[in-house]
Amino acid sequence: MLGRGSFGTVYEAQWQARHVAVKVIPNVAEAAEPIEAIIGKKLRHAHVVETYSFERNPHKKGEAWILLEFCGGGSLLQAVRKGTFKDAAGRGGFNIARVVGTALEIAQGMDYLHSRDVLHSDLNCSNVLLTTEGAAKISDFGLSRAFCGQTQATETFGTLSHAPPELVGKGKLSRGADVYAFGVMLVELTRGERAYQGLQPFQVMYAKLCADKESYQLTFPEDTPEPLVSLGRACMQRDHKLRPPFPEVVARLQALRSRVATQSREES
Numbered sequence: 001m002l003g004r005g006s007f008g009t010v011y012e013a014q015w016q017a018r019h020v021a022v023k024v025i026p027n028v029a030e031a032a033e034p035i036e037a038i039i040g041k042k043l044r045h046a047h048v049v050e051t052y053s054f055e056r057n058p059h060k061k062g063e064a065w066i067l068l069e070f071c072g073g074g075s076l077l078q079a080v081r082k083g084t085f086k087d088a089a090g091r092g093g094f095n096i097a098r099v100v101g102t103a104l105e106i107a108q109g110m111d112y113l114h115s116r117d118v119l120h121s122d123l124n125c126s127n128v129l130l131t132t133e134g135a136a137k138i139s140d141f142g143l144s145r146a147f148c149g150q151t152q153a154t155e156t157f158g159t160l161s162h163a164p165p166e167l168v169g170k171g172k173l174s175r176g177a178d179v180y181a182f183g184v185m186l187v188e189l190t191r192g193e194r195a196y197q198g199l200q201p202f203q204v205m206y207a208k209l210c211a212d213k214e215s216y217q218l219t220f221p222e223d224t225p226e227p228l229v230s231l232g233r234a235c236m237q238r239d240h241k242l243r244p245p246f247p248e249v250v251a252r253l254q255a256l257r258s259r260v261a262t263q264s265r266e267e268s
């Protein structure tokens with residue numbers, strides 16, 4: 001078994017000579033195919049978990065399987081908790097090259113999803129998986145949907161800690177909601193812990209909706225390079241229209257990556 005989710009359980013298996021993850025979904029109606037599988041099958045990108053197939057269990061009525069590309073490196077949340085992004089020298093900070101590298105991969109995957117008019121709607125560190133080599137893959141399209149227009153109303157909510165104010169307050173979903181969630185992930189990668197760690201859900205909601213409560217806002221560690229801080233802040237802006245779209249997020253991270261590479265060459 002690989003993991004347990006809100007729908008069912010995910011197992012490791014062999015399927016048509018491929019190493020796969022099988023998401024078992026109970027109670028799927030006869031002619032229905034979950035949106036998750038329909039959306040997943042349309043996507044193909046280096047940083048998005050590939051959905052190979054949707055199948056029904058021939059031996060168990062109602063049970064269906066989503067066959068997925070196997071990611072052997074666990075979730076990004078597990079990696080954050082293990083200290084994968086901490087500074088190797090043990091100086092207490094974080095490994096900037098690793099954070100920027102992983103953030104860039106996620107941003108590229110998200111840029112691709114948005115270019116295909118797909119909103120993820122539940123982007124967070126437990127829904128990004130790692131390959132055995134450590135590459136990031138966006139996963140779990142359980143709440144994803146096709147997107148049309150500037151914003152749309154929603155009745156389904158992803159993860160509170162990663163939800164932007166307009167989603168918590170008004171149930172409004174947009175590309176900017178995924179960008180906001182990405183900003184929260186940048187805080188988690190640099191801090192090495194979950195956002196709003198230790199706070200109760202009501203406190204998190206309060207933090208989201210009360211702009212003036214400086215003490216509740218997510219912040220980056222002191223040693224974070226300025227371009228990363230300003231990118232994170234831009235992504236988490238209250239006005240969703242002011243958040244940078246993913247092509248810009250990708251470009252800013254690429255620029256930062258070159259800067260980090262030059263600096264480490266100069267230091268050595």
Ligand SMILES: Nc1ncnc2c1ncn2[C@@H]1O[C@H](COP(=O)(O)OP(=O)(O)O)[C@@H](O)[C@H]1O
Nearest residue numbers: 002003005006007010021068069070071140142
């Ligand atoms: N492709 C995969 N490769 C390896 N493990 C996976 C894969 N997909 C899911 N898992 C594991 O199963 C867990 C639940 O899967 P997920 O798709 O996030 O379900 P849910 O929609 O219920 O959150 C993940 O956190 C992960 O540990």
Ligand SMILES: [Mg+2]
Nearest residue numbers: 005126127140
């Ligand atoms: Mg999930």
